[in-house]
Amino acid sequence: MNQSRASQKDAYTLILEAIDTGLYRPGDRLVESELADRFGVSRTPIREALQRLETQSLLARDGRSLIVASLDHNQMAELYAVRTELEGLAARLAARHATEEEVQVLRDMVEEDRALLDDPSALSRANRRFHKMIHLASHNRYLVQQLDLVHRSMALMATTSLAAEGRGEIALSEHQAIVDAIARRDEDAAFQALRDHISVAFVTRLKLDSARQLEL
Structure with a gap:
């Protein structure tokens, strides 16, 4: 460097x-x-x-x-529990506070990320950008700070859930549902769509980790 x-x-x-x-x-x-x-x-x-x-x-x-460091099963479960609630809150606040320009950026991200479905690493980076945009659209600096800490710990996971077969396309559909709810200013729907998205990602990661352990 x-x-x-x-x-x-x-x-x-x-x-x-x-x-x-x-x-x-x-x-x-x-x-x-x-x-x-x-x-x-x-x-x-x-x-x-x-x-x-x-x-x-x-x-x-x-x-x-x-x-x-690496995360064991319990640490990963604890991290996802916190992430699910904080991300859901960010989506709720984004539905309340996001500007029209921020909503448009989120829409554009979902469309542009479809070109990355065959590249899990690139899609993972794009996924982080998408979630970061929702955090910023919440317009709550303290929530953004806490989510930054959570996402730093996410880097300690050896794999991305987006590497699972078919997960990328499903994740983008979930992203679209989140953006649609934010655009409608439907706070409850945005909260639930984001929480459901994280829950599915966690299940996928658990399956990936279980398969990886069998290979060791």
Whole structure:
């Protein structure tokens, strides 16, 4: 990474983005010197960033090494329980507060994302953008902050539920239902559509993880 980019972002943000984009996956070891070389920053801010990420449970200790943390079944269930309620609230508030321009952006996202159905990784990134847009459309800064924390922890999951066969197309249909409810200013329908969407995603992820465990 070049120095100009590194100078615009702190070490914490750079490492967090690397985890979020899958550059570092659960179980990968993070080494101060390697991170400093990759991001073009000194080891002191890297060390401070690693300590902060460990405090937030995004990194874990493996002997003397720090590795990207992973979520067990109970942690994943707890995360989805919180995410379901917060995302539902974001959709409810978006139905109440979203501008017409924000609603149009959400509509455009659903249409544009149909071109990504054969690329789960790209669709996963687009999915994050879609949900982030709903968060912002809620016009509640405190809710956005809490959802940012939840979505950081989502990066600790080894797979995306969108990798399951047929899930991408179903997810986009669910996205369309969410946007339609927001556009109608139907707060209850938006809340329920978003909660149902997260619930289906959780079931899909559980099935994927179960199949992956059988392969180990």
